[in-house]
Amino acid sequence: MPEHQRADARRNYARILAVAEEEVAAQGADASLEQIARTAGVGSATVRRHFPTRRALLEAVSRTRIEALCVRAEELTGRGDSRDALLEWMGDVVAYCVSARGLAAALTYDGSPADPVHENSCSRSLEEAGGPLLHRAVRDGAMAADVTVADLITLAVGIVLATEHRRDPAAEADRLFRLAVVGLSPLGGAPA
Known part of the structure; x- marks a missing residue:
């Protein structure tokens, strides 16, 4: 993750990644991106911005x-x-x-x-x-x-x-x- 990003963007990235790790561990590669966004408390567009x-x-x-x-x-x-x-x-x-x-x-x-x-x-x-x-x-x-x-x-x-x-x-x-x-x-x- 680029260090020049705003603090809130870095926090979102870290939160999305932590949730994604749990979801992928539970659901595998087909883990729902929408569920990851909901659990991380961000919109699906935010997930896609960090992980296109x-x-x-x-x-x-x-x-x-x-x-x-x-x-x-x-x-x-x-x-x-x-x-x-x-x-x-x-x-x-x-x-x-x-x-x-x-x-x-x-x-x-x-x-x-x-x-x-x-x-x-x-x-x-x-x-x-x-x-x-x-x-x-x-x-x-x-x-x-x-x-x-x-x-x-x-x-x-x-x-x-x-x-x-x-x-x-x-x-x-x-x-x-x-x-x-x-x-x-x-x-x-x-x-x-």
């Missing part, structure tokens, strides 16, 4: 988790076996997406351009963070050379969205991710 698209709102709600995943990628870079490090990080991405409703939707690639109001999209931040992990794994021959971080994020998002309504989404997402890992490895290695 649903994606912008989801990215703002997910920012803390995305930052944590980026830090985790940095911690794992250069540590231990390159394949294990990459797969551990991807497992963290899947687990975070399951536990943070709305995060998977914020990471989807829908072909629309990034919101210019928000400099870095969630996906772009994760791509930059995961790049060194993937490059090292490819260099070591532990991952196929044509795999991209965007591919890995798409895989994680697909698994999370496909399992979000299951009885135990975390266990199902983890199981499917581990199953997919066999197909990602150039020699069909066992999942980490």
Whole structure:
């Protein structure tokens, strides 16, 4: 949020974001923007002024988790076996997406351009963070050379969205991710 905004605009932004975090946690990515506005005590136009698209709102709600995943990628870079490090990080991405409703939707690639109001999209931040992990794994021959971080994020998002309504989404997402890992490895290695 720009610091040059008026104090009341900054307060509205903070209040909308706090309410949105609760609503997205309860309702997922389809949380009602109108309900968020009502609960925050602002008009829907105020919500749209701060968050012109649903994606912008989801990215703002997910920012803390995305930052944590980026830090985790940095911690794992250069540590231990390159394949294990990459797969551990991807497992963290899947687990975070399951536990943070709305995060998977914020990471989807829908072909629309990034919101210019928000400099870095969630996906772009994760791509930059995961790049060194993937490059090292490819260099070591532990991952196929044509795999991209965007591919890995798409895989994680697909698994999370496909399992979000299951009885135990975390266990199902983890199981499917581990199953997919066999197909990602150039020699069909066992999942980490």
